[in-house]
Amino acid sequence: MSTSTPLELSTDCTELRTTRADWDAAPAGLLESMLVQMTAIRVFEEAVLQLAGEGLVHGPAHSSIGQEGAAVGSVLALQGRDGVNGTHRGHHQFLAKGLAFLCPEGLSVVDGLKTDAVKEFIHRTMSEILGLKAGFSGGRGGSMHLQWLDAGALGTNAIVGGGVPLAAGNAWAQRHDAEVAPEAAESGMGVTVTYFGDGASNIGSTLETMNLAAAWRLPLCFYIENNLYAVSTHVADVTGEPRLAARGPGFGIKSWRVDGMDPLAVYLAQQAAVEYMRAGKGATLIEAETYRYFHQNGPFPGSAFGYRSKEEEKQWRDRDPLAKVAGEMIRRGLLTETQQADLIAQITELVAGSVAEITEKDPESTKGARRIRPALWPDPGAVDSGIRSDQPLTGRILGDVSDGGTVERRFVDAIADVLDRRMAEDPGVLVLGEDIHRLKGGTNGATRGLKDTYPDRVLGTPISENAFAGLAGGLSMTGRYKPVVEFMYSDFLWVAADQIFNQIGKARHMFGGHSSMPVVLRSKVAMGAGYGSQHSMDPAGIFANNPGWRIVAPSTPREYIGLMNAALELDDPVLVLEHVDLYAIKGQIPEGDLDYQLPLGKAAIRRQGEGVTVLTYLNMVEISLQAAEQRPDLDAEVIDLRWLDRASLDWESIGASIQKTNNVLIVEQGARGTSYGGWLSDEIQRRFFDYLDQPIQRVTGREAAPSISKVLEAAANADLNDVLAGFDEVARNLGRS
Structure with a gap:
């Protein structure tokens, strides 16, 4: 007779709730910072919704009003060197990370947000949301694409789940940095938090990245803001296990579930997760149960659209995170109602002042309407600037005739040779892809010998194209790494189309030219190899019609070396095409010279x-x-x-x-x-x-x-x-x- 034995999971999932003792023990400075940050976010977003109601926000205004505690409690457990990224609903996380970066000693209720640096931060954030040239990305990113790399704000993202793989790249860089320079990370490695919602918890790119982060023990926290609704669809309608923290243990990820309307509970859970990650134990997951007071975007509640009841909305508003913190501070004698009112008034005045600098009375309106000051818009003539980098290549260009001797080499061996050379010369170059660390150099031998020579920089990945393509993008955005990604067949690029086209290809332009993206994708065209419809295509036409990518197509071993060297110097994403018919051909390459380049843009x-x-x-x-x-x-x-x-x-x-x-x-x-x-x-x-x-x-x-x-x-x-x-x-x- 068969037997049934319950499986023991490798890690646990814990529900964390605070008690009166936790609030009594919380440092006064921590609670003050929480209240000031949450008040600033609430007032700021109320102003954004007011502008949206006046038609001055071009596009959606995804407010996070109600969810401030889930962001602030999390960010206050981080350090300035830690990274965060988020979703289309990311104002609160961006503001929290920026304020924490500018005020590392904390914020006080009395002083509020009075420094010039904070005022400039608020103004630049508002300008970006309104699409103005003073914004962090010159208005190109807007509300859904907020990035401030100096503060560790890696970028919010309009594609559901799209930012999660990018965060894994930043986390890999943090882990690797700590391993190669441990003296620089005496306080533990840096960590990354990727914020996403209940809808993204069911997205393939998210789940792929969970598996990869767990397997590679990345210091990456998957932070689920479960506000119950993906637009208007309730989480219980689309998943059999609405306790989303349960996702974690299935991947071997230590997980917590907290009340997201309780900022202190969030802080304590994030603090525990950070301690776990800094110790090198791997990825974590936090589910914060929270609630957005308004609809998916705009200034109306969800009940106005019929998918939520007013009673439900009132129940959640009665648990408001600002009221929770203020109430506990008043109980402990750390705050008076007058001080709270003064704080709200001071921040309201600051935000209103920023809006006044941006807007003016519309001279064509008979009703006193406002408009954006015309001088603040970006220059339309710069619409295409920054799609790619414009730096010239500085490497040595090889002429059509080599000055020295030559040696015969197979095309596929030239690939391995030049990758080996670049990895030896530049510790920021790494190689990743499926099976590249096995089979004596992958399925075609193009990475022959690299794993033995550079064991920590040759990464054999899971079959998770979205995850490892996005990880490469995140690595590139650090400015310290140049990943070379092998896609076994070009058709597989389409599995990772979101990361390749929506993320990597658009990042530089979308974020105002501030995001470097030196990703090199190697992929083969396998026409004639008998692999059929899903392993044979030539992707050049598709890539040529998508923004941001450069494409090189070497036809000889000599060409391959020169073009790969050029590709790896560029600060842009480059697709390097290879054809199976060429792998076995032989050609002459310069003897003892693997450092030359072929000129950019020269046939x-x-x-x-x-x-x-x-x-x-x-x-x-x-x-x-x-x-x-x-x-x-x-x-x-x-x-x-x-x-x-x-x-x-x-x-x-x-x-x-x-x-x-x-x-x-x-x-x-x-x-x-x-x-x-x-x-x-x-x-x-x-x-x-x-x-x-x-x-x-x-x-x-x-x-x-x-x-x-x-x-x-x-x-x-x-x-x-x-x-x-x-x-x-x-x-x-x-x-x-």
């Missing part, structure tokens, strides 16, 4: 000609050269683009060739629907229409993604015959047979 002319300009990349360079030799009558000029993104494309070389040949053929192997050549041909005809003797011709694969069948796969992908057919079409349009 290579592989064959001179005057009849037709052929634009191509990766494995199709060699195939295009073969086709050109078979059609000498067309005298093709074959250009290996090398850099594929909009900002880096070599328009000088492309334009000179088109003005000479007056004909263009774009050659790529991939599917027509995700074609790189689609946007490229559009741009060419806009720039060089008057020089073209015929429509731009294109060679692509078919509409279908490649199939497993060898015959169908060959039919789906472009090959030499398709390129020759493209040459034939060019000839026909020129009146030749």
Whole structure:
């Protein structure tokens, strides 16, 4: 007969509630700081809702009124060096972290917020929420994307669960910093807190990151603000276990559940979690049960939309965190009602003064309405500035002919060689991805030998593309690390699309150009390898149409080394494409030289000609050269683009060739629907229409993604015959047979 034995989990989940003794023992300075911070947040957000009601907040105003205690109690248990990030509803956490950073000795009820630095902080935060140039990100981030890196405010995030993997990157950096320089972390390693709501607790990126953080023992606290509603959907409607702290032990994460309307309970739970993490014991989780008094956004309560009752809202308002702290302070003789009223009046005056500097009477209004002062708006001409860095490359550029000797090397070995060299020279370079630490260098051998040489900087990840891509983004934002991320197949990039496109690609511009993002993604195009529809695609066309990314496509071992070196110097995210057909090819590289670069934004002319300009990349360079030799009558000029993104494309070389040949053929192997050549041909005809003797011709694969069948796969992908057919079409349009 079978037996049933309850499983013992590796860690526990504790419910923490305060008693009168806890409040009596709480330091007076701590309670004063709590009250001042919460009052400042409440008054500030009431002003934001007033401005929203007047139509002066462009976009949503996600207030956290009611949730102040959950943020303030948590942040006061942290140090200035600790990092936090949050969600679209993150005003309270951002304000709390900024105030704690500016006033590390605490805040007093009598003094309130009187320093010039605090006044400037309030003004810059209000300016950012209103989209003004004085804001922390120049108005680009607004209410949902607040960042102040100096204060450890890593950035709030409009994608539900989107910031959680980024926080893991900051936590990994903190742990690694403590390990390599323990003398600099005598008080324990720094920690990171990622704040998110009940809705994000069910998001894949959050759960992936919990698993990764637990496995790697990261000093990362998953802080769930459970306000019961994801917009209007109650937590009990979407999960079988509404006690969200129970998520933690399933991943091996020590967890606490607290009353989020009790700031002292939050503080004590966060204090315990911080002590656990600083000691190197790994990740933690806190669930704070709290309540937002207003709807998802705007100045109306949830009851106005029918999904909450007024009775429920009153019950929660009766447990207001500001009233709780003020009441306990009055009971202990630490506060009078007059002092509390004076504090509210002083902070109200400060916030009102900031609003008065930003607004003025609208001269076109007959009802005395306000408007934003026109001089405070950002310059519309700067709308595209800061998408990518503009620093020049400083490395040594290798010319087309090497000055020294050469040695023959396989393409895949050149990858491992240059990564080894960069890791040896720069302790900030690390490599991560699935199986890269096994199989003698991953599934293709591109990371051969790296794990043995750099055991702490070669990270074999779980199969969690969102988590490890976001972790790389968070590492990059520290300004100290340059992660090289291997995606085993390019199709897997789509599993991590939120982190790649919404987070990494947009971060620099969204946060006003302040967030460095030197992430290098390596991924292979596996067309022709028989891996079918979900392991074969060429992602160049998709990346070229998303902001922020640079794209390089090496076609030889020599090119790979120079382009990877350039990619790792850039302060931007770079996609480095590799093709399986190229891994085994051999080519000449400079002997004893792995430090050269190829110039940013410079294509290579592989064959001179005057009849037709052929634009191509990766494995199709060699195939295009073969086709050109078979059609000498067309005298093709074959250009290996090398850099594929909009900002880096070599328009000088492309334009000179088109003005000479007056004909263009774009050659790529991939599917027509995700074609790189689609946007490229559009741009060419806009720039060089008057020089073209015929429509731009294109060679692509078919509409279908490649199939497993060898015959169908060959039919789906472009090959030499398709390129020759493209040459034939060019000839026909020129009146030749």
